[in-house]
Amino acid sequence: MSTTTFAWLVLAFPLLGTVAIGAGFNVLPGRSAGWIGTGAIFLSFLAALGALISLQGHSADHRQLVSSLWEYASTAGIDAQMSILVDPLSVFMILVVTGVSTMIHLYSVSYLDRDRGFARYFSYLNFFVFSMLLLVLAGNFLLLIVGWAFVGAASYLLISFWYRRTTATRAGIKAFVINVVGDVGLVLGTYFLFKHTGTLDFLQAFKQAPHVFTSGEADVVAGCLLLLVGAFAKSAQIPLHTWLPDAMEGPTPVSALIHAATMVTAGVYLIARMHPFFELAPAAQDVGAAIGCMTLVVAATIALTQTDIKRVIAYSTMSQIGYMIMGVSVGAYAAGMFHLMTHAFFKALLFMAAGSIIGAMAGEQSLDRMKGFRRALPFTFACFVIGGLALSGIPPFSGFFSKDDILLVTGELGGWHWALYALGYLGAFMTAIYTFRMIFRAFYGGEPVTEATELEGGHPHHVEQPTRVGGSDSGEVEDTDVGFPGPVHAIAERALPMKVAMSVLAVGAVGAGLIQIPDVDSVVEKFLAPAFAGSSLYEVHTKNGVLVLGLILGTTLGLAGIAIAWRTWGRPTDIPATLRARFSAAYSLSFNKWYFDEAIDFAIVRPARAFGVFAASTFEPGFVEGTLIGGATSIVRAGSASVRAIQTGLLRYYAALLLLGVAGLGLYFLLQT
């Protein structure tokens, strides 16, 4: 089979899965929907492997293959086709997406075992994977936009999965609205680029780019900035990030798949894919790098004080995506994509481990109520620590190599990029602190809580009776009906599928870093090179001094962060309270998430609502109903009143009119001749 056939198969399996589960949700027996979903994604992963192997069979400068199923439209100036682009970049992405998705599907089979929406969940999840694959395989702007919008819709469906929880539906709407802002940016940016290149096809557009644009020209900068808006909304970068922490209302595997491993990295992929344009727009690259750097620092500071375990990981995700956005914006494409891959492994692993603790806590997510779980959940603990070490960038875990790779390239650019470099390491330092704060608070921190001690005795806490969900103060009572989380919460220690999924990802989190060690093997960089053949920034250039400095700095800061976290939260002390009192302004800034929600509420939501109220009370009755609708009806009414007078109802009168009319016509024609 040809490479593109494999790629089409990669797309076909999840689509078939979603249709099969969606159509047969009523007749599929037992848990078969979950196994069909998992199997579909696994087949897709195998096809992705096939695509990889067959792509490697092509010579290095023929590794950009386009295949088109049919044309939507081919009119003057528009070439809209159903075409995919298979090159090292897209193959890299489909491998990561299908690989991690397979594990998360497997995990979900156990995690949502008792949920009444089991089949619906897997139908949505397969649909998401299909959309994401469509996004990364798209061979033209049109299909990219379609995939982009599809993943937004899938994300909305899955965040609001437990649709009878108000918080979940609100979070879904918020995510969708902010993502639509990004969609608009992407479409408008495409327009700016299309206006000059005159083609929607990626490869042709990239070939055209250097000829039709001069570097730094207004239109290409505007186009790239608008593409960045799309990337920021999808990848939760400041100021379009507020939907991501709220998206944690979805089931935990969804957070792992969509809001950590795959969808939110679409912005990184977009910038890497559009690199021929971004390299012509240095201003846009600088904006991307600055925003990425800002996000990584701000999100890390917020993560330091949050108490909801999933939100801590969510802010950590934002922060790590900040690294990737910064990396691909400064031209460290291979490093950015590499970090995307390792992050997908260890972040999905962290979410899965968090899901296991939440299961043991019967839905409770607050770190304040977790303590001493390390003996009750040894496997979860091991996975959490592996994920945490990888996230903190401790050698030889994967995060160490990928994060330092990004910062290395950034530092080598010199100039103001040294500031990004320094802030990147500051972020890494805070990453280690908040990651291990989470670990020490949940697994150490003194006497185990009731849930942990009961679990050690072999009895999962609160399994049979309904429990409270969404934090202890939400007031919502859990029930077993559809649209709410099921009553039994799975933990990895008791469910083999969860254990398998987490083990595989843990292996990835430990070992994935070894495939790209600077100056040793650089597998990712060499593999991706054909996709960036035209790039001026994509070249292997390392100065040993910076490299060694980075490696030492990364390790030291990571270990120092862990030590500080241990000192503060490892045992019950009054250090956290003292720190909170000492730095109360900084604490409340961080705890309230830098007031971004409030600022957006004040600057955008409230003016929009005020305008809406004004329009409804003034504009609508006066102009719309009074002038437009009232005017139209009164014109019709006046016209009909004048014609109505002719209708006397007298039959003889009608006959006379008829005859007169015919006579008039006859006379007219007679006079004509």
Add this chain to the structure above:
Amino acid sequence: MSIAWYLSVSSIVFCTGAFGVMTRRNPLVVLLCLELMLNGANLALIAFSRMWGNGDGQILAIVVMIVAACEVCIGLGMIVAIHRRRLPIDVDELRELQG
């Protein structure tokens, strides 16, 4: 014989009918006058048919007769219905369709 004679008779019959339709108030007489109008037209059609020496006009005349038969059926049926409901047999009194 010149075609003009035929057309003269035809138009006299037609105008008699039209005059009757416009002046009489009894619906029965109105219907009769309508028949006169149709037959006036029929006469003209057959005259033209003979003038050109083909049967098209005659066919059309037969069609008109069929239409007239139908119309009379409906018209008489309506008059019977009006009569049964004891409404006035007078076209000027039946003017519910006034605008």
